[in-house]
Structures are given as structure tokens and as C-alpha cells.
Amino acid sequence: MSADSRNDRGAERSEEAGLLSRAQAGDAAAFGRLVRVHQRRVFACALHVLGDAAEAEDAVQETFLRAHRALAKFDGRSELSTWLYRICMNVSLNILRKRKRTAASDLADPRLPEPVADPTQGDTDPRRAAEATRLYGRLAAAIDALSPSLRTTLILVCIEGVSQKDAAEALGCPEGTIAWRIHEARGRLRALLGEELAAEIAEVAAASRRRPT
């Protein structure tokens, strides 16, 4: 990490701490600013857990409403984002428990990227983009098949990029449990997607051989 990025991060934290203290004192504008800073990652988290855009929007609203009610209890020992992730997971799991239907993972899944490119490979081949979208669809279905504890941990750590330490804080369990869940989820996803992953890896390797240097 460079000195500039460390300085930027420090400035962000300082600004967030100021907004937080103002929001805790009842400043609605400061809370609105915090909502705008964090709503994207909260929405992405809820969307991956729920697989439904409308429900994810409801989850975002409920998350910030609950956070506003409990703002006085937030003591700043963890990151605000970690605290919001925890509330978001609770809200999303509540929605999942109340849900009667099972969301179908298909090409209309709001979690899937637009089939214009493979974001992990950086090329713009339409065929590759369509394959990547299909692969993500299979991946989303496999994630939905995981148990809630494995799914939420995998989403937080592997998709949202939350550190295992912060994930442990958000989910209220030791870091060793987070590591175990990640290992277990990887193994199960690999068992579900093994053949497609192998085929996809072979395709990527072939594409890299065809790609002009």
C-alpha cells in the first residue's frame, strides 16, 4: 500500500468519523451522506444473498433504518461498513426465511453481469462474454444451494472482499470458523461446478493461445 493510498484511507476514515458523530447527534444530512457512501456495497451484499433486485432494495432500506435506530449503540470499535454488513445479513436472512418461493437462477438473475465481456479475463469476445454469463449463472445457482452460514461467509469474503477478520466480526464467530467455512464452500462449489470449471479453464487456456501477443 502506497503512502498516498494510506493518506486517502485515513482521510476517508476521518470524514466518516465526523459524519458518524454528527449523525449520532441527530444530524439527518450527515446520516444521508453515510447512506450514500455505503449503500452500494450493502446493496451488492443483499443482492448476492437474495438474488432478487426488489428484495435487495427493501433490504437496503431496512438495513439503514435499523442502523439509524441503533446508531447510538455503535461504539466505533469496528468499521461502520462491518456493522452495516452484519445488519444487512440479518435483514437478508430474515427475508429469506419469510420467502415462500425459491429464486430461480437464470439469465434474468440480477446478479449476473451483462453478457458483453468476461470481467475476469478482460477480453471483449462476445462468445466468451456469453460463456462467462452462463458460468456466473451456474455459480449463482451453486451458491444458492449452500447453507446460509456458508453462503453468507462466501459472499462477504470472496465476493465482497471483506477480510476474514472483519467477516468474523460481522458474523460473530472466530476467524478459524470463517476459514473453515470458506474452505468448505470452495470444496462444495468445486464439486458442483467441477466439469464446467475444467471446461472453462481449458477454454481460457485455448483463448490465451489464440490471442495475438
Added chain:
Amino acid sequence: MSGEDLRKRVSEALDTPGGIDAPAHAALREELAHDADAAAWAADVVRLDALLRGWPAPARTEAFWEGLAARVEQRVAGARGGAGPDLTSPPYFDDEDARVARRTTPVGGGVDAKRLDLEAKRAEFSLEQLSQLGDPAPRATGRAAPSMSVATAAVVPPSVAAPPSAAASAARAVESPAMDAPRPVVVDPPPVVEAAMRAVAPAPPTGTATGARRAGEAVARVRDDAAPRSRPARAPWGAARCAAAGTSRGVAVRGGARVAAQLPAAADAAPATPPAPPRGDAGAGVVPSWARSPAASRSRRRRRWSSACS
């Protein structure tokens, strides 16, 4: 090394900065080169990890985000009270994986700070250390217990004795101010006793210790009743007092305040200093127990008991 151990090491390596390609994991890559199955598993998981970490964020317009934030602000502004469960606590998972995780050692046997803390506390409260502490059970020492504690705390049930609270406490303080024995439960006299005291007892003259003295007498009488029967009872002393007061001894024991309230007015004029020891007349009963030495008290009681019997 088994395949599962190798897979765990691959998983751990993926969670470190630089992933499995980091220089620190050269030995792991060397092992994978000799294990085709583990190498295939590692390749799939590495690809899977890349897909997960590269999952594109949902594409939404700025208008969407602004509208979402506005709806949040609208709900927050219109929200009333704090209804609903607290969702700031960690989520609880009741699935089988969560139960297994609670029973499973962390991957790679990693050291967990919370677990170490719990283990330290477990050692702190271990049975082995508790067994090294002193025996908490009481042991007989051969020494007599303080008479006050036996008489007031062990023998007299509070529901039966019902001593006058404030006066009895004052008397106890005078008799044994530094006593550490457990105090009996103090029960305030019933309202009827209080009313009788106000109606019958004249106001004590200034400079007397009437209340404390009366309460001291009541406590002394309770002590006498609780004493072993091998000692001579104080029947003449108490009988004379009770006869003068026009009440029975049982009532006197049960309600010291009432007896004290019905004592002759002459007794109220007693000085605050301990009076001289009685000489066998009817006024002997006004001498409180704390003003007499144990030996003199015993001899006086014996004399009175024999004279009353004769």
C-alpha cells in the same frame, strides 16, 4: 500428507496476500506438482476464487442510487420508535454447517484469540485450583459463640420475637458496639404496638435513656428464655415486672415494646448512667443486663429463684 490436508493448505494459501503463487508457497506448489488430483483441485479452486473475486458489481445508474438513498431518508424521517427485534447482533445460523463449524477446529489448527481466552478462563476456574483453596465448611473450635449472636440471631425467630426495631438496635449498639456477628432480621412492631406505645408511655424526661433501656431489657429477657434450661430462669424478676405491668410473661417476651410501654412511670425517670445493682426489691427489674457482671447476675438470680420457690 493426505489429499484433504493438501487441499486445506491450498485454501489457506489462497487466503493470503498474493495467493498460491506467492513465493512463500513454493513448497506447496512443488507438492502439488507430484499429486495430480490435488493439483486439479487447486486449479479449479483458484479459478473459482478468481471468478468470485471478479464478480462485477451490479450496474446501476446514478439516478437509481440517488432514488434509493432518498427512500432511505424518507423512511428514516417517518420512522417512529424502535419497534422490531435488534438486528445489530451477529446473525444466528442453525444449519448443519454452522453446527459442524462450532465443533470443528479452525483450518490448519490456527490459534484463535477468543479460544485462548476461554481456555485461560477455564484454567482460572479449574477444579484443581478450587481444591487448593481453604475448606469453606465451618469447623468446631471449642470456643463459645458470642452470646449476643446466639441469642438474637440463631434462637429467636424474627417472626416470633418481633423486637422494637429502632430501640432494640440502639440497645444492641450500646451493649456490643463492635460485634461482627450476623444481625437478626429486624421486624418493625405492628402498628398496634406503636399505637400502644404512643398512648400509654409518657414522654421520657430529657437526659434519660428510656428507649434504649427498655429495649435492652427486652433483649435480655429474650436471651434468658433462649438460654439453656440448666441455668435458673428469671421467673421472679420477670414475674414481678409482669405483675406490675398487668400482663403475662409470654406477651412480654413476644412484644418487648408493649411491656416497656406499660412499665410504671417511675422507671422512666431512671438516669442515663447505669443504676446501682438492685437489692431484692420490686424495682430490681429496671436494672438492664448490660449493667451487671455475669457472676453477680447469676448469684442474684439464684437468690431470687430460691426465695420465689419458698
